[in-house]
Amino acid sequence: MKLEVCENKRIAKNTFSLKIDNPALFDASPGQFFMVKINDFDYPLLRRPFSIADFSDRYIEIIYKVVGEGTKILAGKQKGDFLDLLGPLGNGFGDIKKGKKIFLVGGGIGAAPLIYLSNTLKSMYGISYEAYFGFNTKDEIYVDFGKTATMDGSSGYAGNVVDMIESQLDENCLVLACGPTLMLKRLAYVCYQKKCSMKVSLESRMACGIGVCLGCVVETTDKDFKRVCVEGPVFDYREIEWQAL
Amino acid sequence: MKLEVCENKRIAKNTFSLKIDNPALFDASPGQFFMVKINDFDYPLLRRPFSIADFSDRYIEIIYKVVGEGTKILAGKQKGDFLDLLGPLGNGFGDIKKGKKIFLVGGGIGAAPLIYLSNTLKSMYGISYEAYFGFNTKDEIYVDFGKTATMDGSSGYAGNVVDMIESQLDENCLVLACGPTLMLKRLAYVCYQKKCSMKVSLESRMACGIGVCLGCVVETTDKDFKRVCVEGPVFDYREIEWQAL
Amino acid sequence: MASSVNLTVKLGSLIFKNPVLTASGTFGYASEYKNYMDLNALGGFVVKGLSVNPKKGNKPPRIVETPCGMLNAIGLQNVGVDKFIKEKLPLLEDVDAHIIANIYGTKAEEFIKLAERLEGVGRVSALEVNVSCPNVSKGGALFGKNPNEVVKLASSVKKHTSKPVIVKLTPNVDDIAVIAKAACDGGADAVSLINTITGMVIDTKTKKPFLANKTGGLSGPAVYPVGVRMVYEVYEKIKVPIIGVGGIYNSDVALQYLMAGAALIEIGTANFTKPDVTIEIIKGIKEFLKVENIKSVGDIVGIAHSV
Amino acid sequence: MASSVNLTVKLGSLIFKNPVLTASGTFGYASEYKNYMDLNALGGFVVKGLSVNPKKGNKPPRIVETPCGMLNAIGLQNVGVDKFIKEKLPLLEDVDAHIIANIYGTKAEEFIKLAERLEGVGRVSALEVNVSCPNVSKGGALFGKNPNEVVKLASSVKKHTSKPVIVKLTPNVDDIAVIAKAACDGGADAVSLINTITGMVIDTKTKKPFLANKTGGLSGPAVYPVGVRMVYEVYEKIKVPIIGVGGIYNSDVALQYLMAGAALIEIGTANFTKPDVTIEIIKGIKEFLKVENIKSVGDIVGIAHSV
Numbered sequence A, B: 001m002k003l004e005v006c007e008n009k010r011i012a013k014n015t016f017s018l019k020i021d022n023p024a025l026f027d028a029s030p031g032q033f034f035m036v037k038i039n040d041f042d043y044p045l046l047r048r049p050f051s052i053a054d055f056s057d058r059y060i061e062i063i064y065k066v067v068g069e070g071t072k073i074l075a076g077k078q079k080g081d082f083l084d085l086l087g088p089l090g091n092g093f094g095d096i097k098k099g100k101k102i103f104l105v106g107g108g109i110g111a112a113p114l115i116y117l118s119n120t121l122k123s124m125y126g127i128s129y130e131a132y133f134g135f136n137t138k139d140e141i142y143v144d145f146g147k148t149a150t151m152d153g154s155s156g157y158a159g160n161v162v163d164m165i166e167s168q169l170d171e172n173c174l175v176l177a178c179g180p181t182l183m184l185k186r187l188a189y190v191c192y193q194k195k196c197s198m199k200v201s202l203e204s205r206m207a208c209g210i211g212v213c214l215g216c217v218v219e220t221t222d223k224d225f226k227r228v229c230v231e232g233p234v235f236d237y238r239e240i241e242w243q244a245l
Numbered sequence C, D: 001m002a003s004s005v006n007l008t009v010k011l012g013s014l015i016f017k018n019p020v021l022t023a024s025g026t027f028g029y030a031s032e033y034k035n036y037m038d039l040n041a042l043g044g045f046v047v048k049g050l051s052v053n054p055k056k057g058n059k060p061p062r063i064v065e066t067p068c069g070m071l072n073a074i075g076l077q078n079v080g081v082d083k084f085i086k087e088k089l090p091l092l093e094d095v096d097a098h099i100i101a102n103i104y105g106t107k108a109e110e111f112i113k114l115a116e117r118l119e120g121v122g123r124v125s126a127l128e129v130n131v132s133c134p135n136v137s138k139g140g141a142l143f144g145k146n147p148n149e150v151v152k153l154a155s156s157v158k159k160h161t162s163k164p165v166i167v168k169l170t171p172n173v174d175d176i177a178v179i180a181k182a183a184c185d186g187g188a189d190a191v192s193l194i195n196t197i198t199g200m201v202i203d204t205k206t207k208k209p210f211l212a213n214k215t216g217g218l219s220g221p222a223v224y225p226v227g228v229r230m231v232y233e234v235y236e237k238i239k240v241p242i243i244g245v246g247g248i249y250n251s252d253v254a255l256q257y258l259m260a261g262a263a264l265i266e267i268g269t270a271n272f273t274k275p276d277v278t279i280e281i282i283k284g285i286k287e288f289l290k291v292e293n294i295k296s297v298g299d300i301v302g303i304a305h306s307v
């Protein structure tokens, strides 16, 4: 599906917000993602997976960090260019029931899908939540809500976002998280200790995004492999074999 | 050498004029060419050779036809983009001595280097010439001087540019030509018959453009191979083994 | 211009409505693509490699991108032949295209078991015997590099099935024509080539091979010149049809394979980039034949050999 | 951060100031690059393949682009060893980098002649014996696919030269480690790999192979995973240094080759795309070692093998 770029602008260090015209042909739920073709020609070869950072009648927003060749090229796209998107794909955060105390926890670019999630929780379900985001430095911050932690202490809590929230978690909490694998691993450990619930969005190298290549699998506690693109990217953290990550 | 694009606009059917900021670091003579890197990344892999269509203190002009992937991407470049150019390369039309009656003969996109040549002949040497250009159809015409022939008769002489000029050629003429191989082959035959002189700019698949890969060779009458990029692209037509082309 | 062109291809008793199939491992069990294209438009599909028992496959990471290509080391993860028959095939009941089962075993007996298990399954039109997977520790390319093993394997499968037997060859050999001839000697009704070329990417951050399996198989546009060359080489040496596969990403490359000598072609990695690329390719082939006033796709098969 | 890193590499008695060489056939006789870079910055260059007599090479077209790669079928056009010594070498008199002569013959006697002819030429530091060119009808890869021929050839050259002998291997084989071992058995001081992978492009307009030679050798970024894999495989089987070549186009890929086990690397096709790519790669390797606080480039050679 070729869609028009409405805006593509830098919003933080190496971080860009890409707004794409929404043809309003489909719905998308928080945690789902698109496979984006970077160029009209076959280089880079594979589509890049990006979470939905926001979704409205007018546009689809993706927030991405420039980390390699594909995202570098993406940063050069301009209003009026067309991008080929496949999606929305995967299972998002699903239904969030009231009752539990909800924490959104994001690390770095992993905060992106939590923006759409927070908007949905608020507007659709009227559910309240607390949001905590960790970044390396102040100039990486691109969210304008929630509490932030920075590793260098340049803004908010000085240190790791997991340390920042650890003391607040207990069995009445539901954590909805996305971020670097190491952070999620620590968070999973903490949640396990505190018997707190958690849904977590994982990243994995993907070729197809639609379940056919079996490239994106993650090991699960039942000693099986699950596809991040179809069975995920959001998983109950108890399903995941964290040792293997 | 990364240079800025000043303008890139369509000037005829599938034909574009690309003007590039001239840093005035070098000189270039008519018939020379540049090897142009199409993208910042390595796809397309090889540089594309393009003749110099005009050259002034302000800009380098290339006129190109969209025929494949590389030129298609090139057509998308915009003012402010940078292009990596290698050159000027090769031997151009060289010194043109007064005395002979000069004919510039171009076919299709092959007319491009003759524009710079005509400007140089006029301004530098004050040499007069006649120019003849052949195109398939009227909407392909991008030159604003000389006489034109079109295969479909939609403008000027109806038919082949070689037929158009054949009767005017004799041993006092010097033809300076560029165009499709088949046209040049016919022209060479005519010139041979009429004992007329000719310098001709040839095309060939190039990898390096600087004489090291030996990919671009053309067979010569002394049963040797010459490199189009270094010994050419302009050759005396008697050097070329036309049968082999 | 011809008003209509004939795209049908025969392989033994089978008739394919056009020469475009999808390659094993890149199209799942086909039903996954229902949302993206009309499956009926295809000549057929080769489903993910099947083993006697379900197979878990290799640890991740299993894929990595390379210039105009990718490495995969899936390790033949699959649901096993029984579950395939029970759960996957019924999803394709209403689809009018040939289904080819790609089968894999670590020893001849397993291949035979698979052939026997599929014998009664009418929906499966043919068997593609995978003797070329580079990403497993047993079987796979270990068979496929040895002409004697290939003869033996082809003939044992042949004895246990009434369906056409296609042997899929590995490109990681001195001379692929030797292996192709061995497959024919064993009674193969067709050969398909190429499977992936073994490669490796090293993650310079960790200083280790990127894939958990260390090596993986290279596929995608990058490899097409190797595949075209091998089809060309094999075409001169054998009499059975060739199925060309490797890096086909547009109709020009598809036509190159046909002209080199492939009667049918399989599209793999390109499905990931463009889920409906097969439709585009079928259209492109048709268009080419029309413009060139060629009546039947069969007329261009191997045409690059005539001088 | 280490204040300075040691990039030097030893190969027998030779010391290279860094591991970056240019590959035969892609850098002419080196002087052509004088305008584009400082030749002194390189570890050395391998000049275009030399034969006893001048060689005209194949008819054009000789090259064609492929996805992230190219095919070439130059056919070893070269000025011949005598003219090389008389006319080309003097142009490099003031250049401080090793010159390696790539030699090619159709039979053992020709290789011996070349070795003898170059023996007295002090400016040539080593010989790279090309038993892997796919684009000639005699010699070339016909030798390189046969371990017995490789042993014989390596040992005959070795007997007629006092210079280090490098044997350059073809990737178009079942098992490149077998050929590498054969080269070592013949006394090779090093092996270089890979030469190009045989491929074909068909021009669908003319319906014929695009290259006059029909097949050509695939090089460029597309092939790097194959080269890295082969270096990795060979590293575990032989004791002499490996020179890694194939698709290196940036310092990350260069580092992958080193980590796979290459002591030196050669840059080929990438020179066409960026004439000063070698300088960029040397810089990138240096930068990597600095950031990683690694003192000597030798410390990462083969590091991907340690688990």
Ligand SMILES: Cc1cc2nc3c(=O)[nH]c(=O)nc-3n(C[C@H](O)[C@H](O)[C@H](O)COP(=O)(O)OP(=O)(O)OC[C@H]3O[C@@H](n4cnc5c(N)ncnc54)[C@H](O)[C@@H]3O)c2cc1C
Residues within 6 Å of the ligand: A033, A044, A046, A047, A048, A049, A050, A051, A052, A062, A063, A064, A065, A066, A067, A068, A069, A070, A071, A072, A109, A112, A113, A202, A203, A204, A205, A206, A233, C065
């Ligand atoms: C479900 C999902 C959602 C994602 N959402 C976002 C998002 O909202 N914003 C964002 O900035 N990033 C997101 N990522 C990561 C993003 O896909 C990678 O950063 C991106 O693919 C890098 O491409 P590149 O060409 O710049 O990097 P390169 O390293 O050059 O890419 C080479 C290959 O590796 C893959 N790759 C590289 N890094 C990753 C990674 N971290 N995860 C998966 N594949 C990777 C690429 O897709 C490509 O195939 C998401 C990943 C997944 C799986």
Ligand SMILES: Cc1cc2nc3c(=O)[nH]c(=O)nc-3n(C[C@H](O)[C@H](O)[C@H](O)COP(=O)(O)OP(=O)(O)OC[C@H]3O[C@@H](n4cnc5c(N)ncnc54)[C@H](O)[C@@H]3O)c2cc1C
Residues within 6 Å of the ligand: B033, B044, B046, B047, B048, B049, B050, B051, B052, B062, B063, B064, B065, B066, B067, B068, B069, B070, B071, B072, B109, B112, B113, B202, B203, B204, B205, B206, B233, D065
């Ligand atoms: C000395 C010289 C001067 C030229 N000057 C001009 C010019 O002024 N204007 C212009 O429009 N064209 C010119 N050409 C032709 C131009 O280089 C090709 O049209 C262009 O490379 C096509 O690139 P592509 O990616 O669009 O085509 P593709 O067919 O996709 O290219 C694939 C490969 O083939 C090569 N190739 C394709 N066509 C040609 C060709 N006709 N000649 C040489 N290589 C080719 C490409 O460089 C590339 O490596 C010149 C060629 C040469 C050799």
Ligand SMILES: Cc1cc2nc3c(=O)[nH]c(=O)nc-3n(C[C@H](O)[C@H](O)[C@H](O)COP(=O)(O)O)c2cc1C
Residues within 6 Å of the ligand: A213, A214, A215, C023, C024, C025, C026, C048, C049, C050, C072, C074, C076, C102, C130, C133, C168, C194, C195, C196, C218, C219, C220, C221, C223, C245, C246, C247, C248, C266, C267, C268, C269, C270
């Ligand atoms: C992710 C992936 C999985 C594959 N799995 C199989 C398989 O199970 N059986 C098989 O014979 N080939 C398998 N292949 C090889 C393809 O069928 C095909 O031969 C190869 O990828 C080359 O074609 P392509 O370049 O069009 O992808 C797989 C390829 C990929 C990329």
Ligand SMILES: Cc1cc2nc3c(=O)[nH]c(=O)nc-3n(C[C@H](O)[C@H](O)[C@H](O)COP(=O)(O)O)c2cc1C
Residues within 6 Å of the ligand: B213, B214, B215, D023, D024, D025, D026, D048, D049, D050, D072, D074, D076, D102, D130, D133, D168, D194, D195, D196, D218, D219, D220, D221, D223, D245, D246, D247, D248, D266, D267, D268, D269, D270
């Ligand atoms: C145009 C061209 C000419 C070549 N000529 C030779 C040669 O004369 N001798 C040789 O051993 N290898 C030759 N090669 C092979 C290269 O040296 C190198 O092994 C191969 O191209 C792979 O490296 P690359 O991908 O970096 O180019 C040639 C390669 C190219 C592209």
Ligand code: FES
Residues within 6 Å of the ligand: A205, A206, A207, A208, A209, A210, A211, A212, A213, A214, A215, A216, A217, A227, A228, A229, A230
């Ligand atoms: S990306 Fe292909 S199965 Fe998930």
Ligand code: FES
Residues within 6 Å of the ligand: B205, B206, B207, B208, B209, B210, B211, B212, B213, B214, B215, B216, B217, B227, B228, B229, B230
């Ligand atoms: S293009 Fe390389 S020698 Fe002419």
